[in-house]
Amino acid sequence: xxxxxxxxxxxxxxxxxxxxxxxxxxxxxxxxxxxxxxxxxxxxxxxxxxxxxxxxxxxxxxxxxxxxxxxxxxxxxxxxxxxxxxxxxxxxxxxxxxxxxxxxxxxxxxxxxxxxxxxxxxxxxxxxxxxxxxxxxxxxxxxxxxxxxxxxxxxxxxxxxxxxxxxxxxxxxxxxxxxxxxxxxxxxxxxxxxxxxxxxxxxxxxxxxxxxxxxxxxxxxxxxxxxxxxxxxxxxxxxxxxxxxxxxxxxxxxxxxxxxxxxxxxxxxxxxxxxxxxxxxxxxxxxxxxxxxxxxxxxxxxxxxxxxxxxxxxxxxxxxxxxxxxxxxxxxxxxxxxxxxxxxxxxxxxxxxxxxxxxxxxxxxxxxxxxxxxxxxxxxxxxxxxxxxxxxxxxxxxxxxxxxxxxxxxxxxxxxxxxxxxxxxxxxxxxxxxxxxxxxxxxxxxxxxxxxxxxxxxxxxxxxxxxxxxx
Amino acid sequence: xxxxxxxxxxxxxxxxxxxxxxxxxxxxxxxxxxxxxxxxxxxxxxxxxxxxxxxxxxxxxxxxxxxxxxxxxxxxxx
Numbered sequence: 001x002x003x004x005x006x007x008x009x010x011x012x013x014x015x016x017x018x019x020x021x022x023x024x025x026x027x028x029x030x031x032x033x034x035x036x037x038x039x040x041x042x043x044x045x046x047x048x049x050x051x052x053x054x055x056x057x058x059x060x061x062x063x064x065x066x067x068x069x070x071x072x073x074x075x076x077x078x079x080x081x082x083x084x085x086x087x088x089x090x091x092x093x094x095x096x097x098x099x100x101x102x103x104x105x106x107x108x109x110x111x112x113x114x115x116x117x118x119x120x121x122x123x124x125x126x127x128x129x130x131x132x133x134x135x136x137x138x139x140x141x142x143x144x145x146x147x148x149x150x151x152x153x154x155x156x157x158x159x160x161x162x163x164x165x166x167x168x169x170x171x172x173x174x175x176x177x178x179x180x181x182x183x184x185x186x187x188x189x190x191x192x193x194x195x196x197x198x199x200x201x202x203x204x205x206x207x208x209x210x211x212x213x214x215x216x217x218x219x220x221x222x223x224x225x226x227x228x229x230x231x232x233x234x235x236x237x238x239x240x241x242x243x244x245x246x247x248x249x250x251x252x253x254x255x256x257x258x259x260x261x262x263x264x265x266x267x268x269x270x271x272x273x274x275x276x277x278x279x280x281x282x283x284x285x286x287x288x289x290x291x292x293x294x295x296x297x298x299x300x301x302x303x304x305x306x307x308x309x310x311x312x313x314x315x316x317x318x319x320x321x322x323x324x325x326x327x328x329x330x331x332x333x334x335x336x337x338x339x340x341x342x343x344x345x346x347x348x349x350x351x352x353x354x355x356x357x358x359x360x361x362x363x364x365x366x367x368x369x370x371x372x373x374x375x376x377x378x379x380x381x382x383x384x385x386x387x388x389x390x391x392x393x394x395x396x397x398x399x400x401x402x403x404x405x406x407x408x409x410x411x412x413x414x415x416x417x418x419x420x421x422x423x424x425x426x427x428x429x430x431x432x433x434x435x436x437x438x439x440x441x442x443x444x445x446x447x448x449x450x451x452x453x454x455x456x457x458x459x460x461x462x463x464x465x466x467x468x469x470x471x
Numbered sequence: 472x473x474x475x476x477x478x479x480x481x482x483x484x485x486x487x488x489x490x491x492x493x494x495x496x497x498x499x500x501x502x503x504x505x506x507x508x509x510x511x512x513x514x515x516x517x518x519x520x521x522x523x524x525x526x527x528x529x530x531x532x533x534x535x536x537x538x539x540x541x542x543x544x545x546x547x548x549x
Contacts, residue, residue, distance in 0.1 A: 045487060045507065048514040049487065051514065052489065055521060056484055059521050060525070083481065083524060084480055084481040088497065092528065093526070103495050103497075104496055132498075174548065181494075182500055183501070184476070186476055246495075
């Protein structure tokens with residue numbers, strides 16, 4: 001079997017000859033002539049396959065994709081065709097001012113995205129680079145509309161160049177940023193522009209300003225992804241866990257302010273809550289199912305972020321664990337997704353998005369990751385906070401036993417210290433020099449973005465995410 | 472019934488089968504196949520896979536839990 005690889009430079013289809021002729025090669029002047037012929041003796045199956053091959057070659061010509069045509073050593077009649085042998089994968093349409101991402105493997109940190117058109121080369125610095133993925137929050141409109149060759153390039157490293165068509169607009173309503181594990185129901189994080197805000201008193205709905213602030217929405221999504229995937233806390237990227245996570249955005253500026261479209265409610269004086277029971281039906285309208293929904297809103301009066309825990313579906317499979325000898329479950333499928341309400345004006349020097357993600361990714365009934373910056377309980381089973389009978393009692397050395405491993409307590413609450421009146425205490429930190437990511441990380445001596453979780457929360461959330469990701 | 476979700480990274484069409492690699496990156500894919508394309512819709516599945524490949528669209532490919540024979544595909548609005 002021989003193979004001929006190249007662009008489909010020229011094709012002719014002839015009903016009279018019952019055949020298609022394809023000139024395949026690197027340039028119009030250097031081609032091999034190959035053909036596909038319909039024969040009276042062809043079975044129905046073979047005839048249909050030949051039609052599909054011809055179809056594929058027509059699409060390849062239009063897209064400027066290289067094809068590989070396999071044929072007998074001594075014949076120009078095509079037996080097989082193959083399309084799509086690139087080492088990177090542009091995801092979705094390239095649209096000015098929309099998100100844009102490209103996947104691949106072994107992508108270096110200092111990579112740039114290069115768009116080559118007939119007369120111009122535009123280099124774009126990605127906002128986020130992971131070994132398997134680069135992400136741009138807004139595709140610059142300096143890139144010429146029409147056919148471009150896109151590639152990733154770094155000193156001493158370059159990818160294949162993939163032909164793409166760049167569009168002037170409009171930006172997509174639903175945008176897959178990364179498609180996650182190739183499996184049923186991949187663990188999905190959705191970033192949604194909240195269409196409407198319910199008043200604190202309830203029952204009245206106003207348009208969320210975020211729907212007229214698309215650029216700020218993009219910036220906020222970029223911030224969320226950055227804190228979740230690139231800062232010191234590696235919860236979501238440890239062992240390349242994020243290669244399995246699907247990320248998607250929804251921005252639908254056509255929606256009116258009503259009960260069905262409202263995903264957030266004010267809580268005075270300045271908090272915004274997600275309307276967690278509305279999330280699943282809202283996403284379903286866009287054929288989406290998510291494990292975590294980051295609701296991005298444009299309120300400037302209720303701009304303090306909050307989160308609601310996931311409620312796992314107790315009737316679906318889960319992964320068992322023990323906490324202080326009690327049998328519990330990391331549920332695999334959410335009945336109600338975890339969620340967080342994040343203002344698009346969020347202070348990007350802090351860890352708000354990842355902090356709220358950790359709340360939301362924990363479970364309402366089988367272990368909540370709770371706030372450590374105040375003394376109170378959540379009202380349920382808190383994984384990361386315990387209480388002494390009296391504030392004068394010593395903090396126990398051992399905080400908890402998770403899956404047979406003992407975890408110590410944080411005796412000093414980093415350098416912040418436990419206020420004298422507090423009865424609560426926390427698990428030992430991964431980085432004892434900085435506050436816990438679930439505590440008041442704004443008090444970090446250098447930057448809040450270097451704060452990490454405690455080891456217990458990290459291990460439990462890691463197991464929980466793995467249980468869901470590999471369900 | 473399983474449903475593999477991802478980008479169509481590669482498609483090969485042979486005389487009596489087609490196979491496709493679906494996943495988030497070229498290095499992280501599931502191999503799925505379409506065999507008996509003599510039915511009208513099976514052949515169209517192969518054509519739709521080719522369209523999805525060149526348009527970089529995410530698809531969902533339905534198949535049995537224990538084999539990779541595609542029985543349907545879904546391409547959602549973008």
